[in-house]
Amino acid sequence: MKQSLASRSIYIVLRLLIVLSVAMMFFPAINPARLTERINRNMSLFTSAIAYNSLIAELGRELNRGWVNETNFVILFISSMIICLGICLACVCGCLSVGNMKCKKRGNLFGLIGGATQAVGLAGILFAYLQMNASESDFDRLSPALTNGFFLYCAISATLIVGSLIQMLLLRNEEKEAVFEIEAKYRVFLMFLPFAALLFIFSYLPLWGWRAAFVEYQAGKPITMDDFVGFRWFVFLVNDPGTQRDIVRVLQNTLAMSALGLSTSWVAMAFAIFLVEIRNGPFRRFVQTLTTIPNFISWVMVYAIAFAIFSTDGFVNSLLAAMGSLDGPGRNYLMGDNAIWIKMLGWGMWKGLGWSAIIYIAAIAGIDQQLYEAATVDGAGRFQKMWHITLPGLMSTFFVLLLLSIAGILNNGMDQYFVFENATNTQRITVLDLYIYQRGIENGLISISTMVGMLKSLISVTLLFAANKASKWIRGESII
């Protein structure tokens, strides 16, 4: 099993290159298939390989009139697919390289084939490029050019081929085992690897999108260094009077509603304490079951309910009309920003109270019953037992949840406020998350909303770590 130093270091280089080539598949800025400005700038190599329609999306007119030869784009599409296939084969090589000699030898073969496949794909792109160049007319203005990505992939492909060949030579004389085998620690890791890739794509890759906060973002254009504006958006956020007013107002709403939520977070605990005082088992379960239902419906559905009860011809108004105490048309209680913070708190509690109480109910069940019995013997009344036994028993749970909600003070979520928002209450209901949505998605101000979102994320994560520290300091236990 002993390997020469050379062989091991070459493997490290190869593995790094393979990871790099996989990651590069998802970055549009280095897409080798993007030969012309007319291909959507958001196309990564991976997208080019799976979505032909997006590849030619911006060329509809030219293709229809025959100004542009479609064959070139089909070649591009197929070449992208071939390169992706080559990368997959190279991945197999990388995976097998951690195995025993038999695995390694087979892996080298895969590396060679993978590199060669990539080379074929790249040749296809080169061919398409030459074709485009040759047939360029005045109409199409394709002005094809090879991207940096093309040369990068050429280098990777060449290194793969050369590296695999060297490995084959180095390992030529090694004894081969009878079966394929990979050490347990690498085997488990390799099984996790695809999921790590998914996590990387969906949870870590978006961080790369933060650069939108530092550029002059234009829809459909990629972000390049030419658009770099540094902290201009941050300065704009702080200095522009209109935006400044918006931010202050939004922060006011966010903090006010979070503070209301925080200051009423004990209600769930009280709910639990009083609920277990109900001695009638079936009634207690009945209450617990039915008060939890609202937690499982969406905010849209909550809005539908609010609509049914409080709109112009909802339950409240028909009841008032039936009692004869309503003259004229009914009032729509969902309009206007009267006490909107309290109303939102009310809906939040309606939806979440029964659910948040469950964790306290379970915690009460964990309190030692002997404490209660001893207290009864000593003559403690109902409220004394609640105050001196139940409440202290719940404090640590309460504390953890409180710290977590303090850490999440800026994250109210947008669902609730989005559905209840309308022209008459938008001033007082817009919280940070909703503001980001409105600016970014509705108004298309990508840069500024990314900046706001980024600051929000950074502050939130700082708060979370602070809360964690505080918890360690006070209770000697961390919360995350």
Next chain:
Amino acid sequence: MFGKTKQERRDEKAEMLNANRRKFKLTAGDIIFNTINYTVFGLFTLLCIFPFYYIFINTISDNMMVSRGLINFYPEGIHINNYIAILQLREIGNALLVTFGRAVLGTAVMVVASSFIAYLMTKDVMWGKKFWYRFTIITMYFNAGLIPWFLTMMMLGLTNTFTAYIIPGLVAPFNIILVKTYIESIPAELEESAHIDGAGMMTIFWKLIWPLSKPILATIAIFGAVSHWNSFIDSLILMNNAPELHTLQHRLYVYLNRSSNLAAMMQSGGGNTQASAALAGVTNVRVINYTISMVTVLPILVVYPYMQRHFVKGIMLGAVKG
């Protein structure tokens, strides 16, 4: 772990306490306390379920009476034509199909993937286990935000595709913690003996861990299915150019929002002619909104009794940090 459930133990304790209590006479203070306590909880419970009841009786009552606001406490002139008409609307039928599809498919792949990751995370031999576990869990507390997420989905070409509903939810960190905690409570000897008998990791996972973890898998499946059924933001943001992929909640929102000109729109061909004919009687916008709301919420209410058995366990395990 195979013992009594929390609920049973809690009931037992309450019974014991009750027995103790019965030895003492109820005082006047107790009676007042109980009256207030029962009344408050009774009222809150009523507050929680009455809206569902109200909407429901309005969908099955005579539409004329509904439009005059006469149905407040009990149904009159019961019929189910509203439901028939709504389900024949192509928009709603389609949204139902999409939502149902993503709930089933999304939940299935999430449960398989997340439980498998959880199983891998219990293996101490894994190369860099600590790092990779943190790598997974940290995504729960920290994300780049809405806009970068949207930009990334666009870059990956996932906007306006059904895949966008399924793939990103595949790895669910919170569920991984739940399952991992559960698998760790399974006696290690079981796995060892299976290993000695020559079972590989995959065999152990499918034949041993998977069946033994059924309770927790059911819990995460239910949470997953409910969140898929209720999802709305991803449909709103990612499916701009693919109205055929809008989820039911999204549809409901749109309907609620434009309810004023809804009746007109439906008669001018929101669905097929048969549906239009059926809808001719349903000119009341309220009834339409109510019926769609009911179609949206009914599946939740139907599976709720089954869910209820599982989620207490789930949330308690969740309190145990990973």
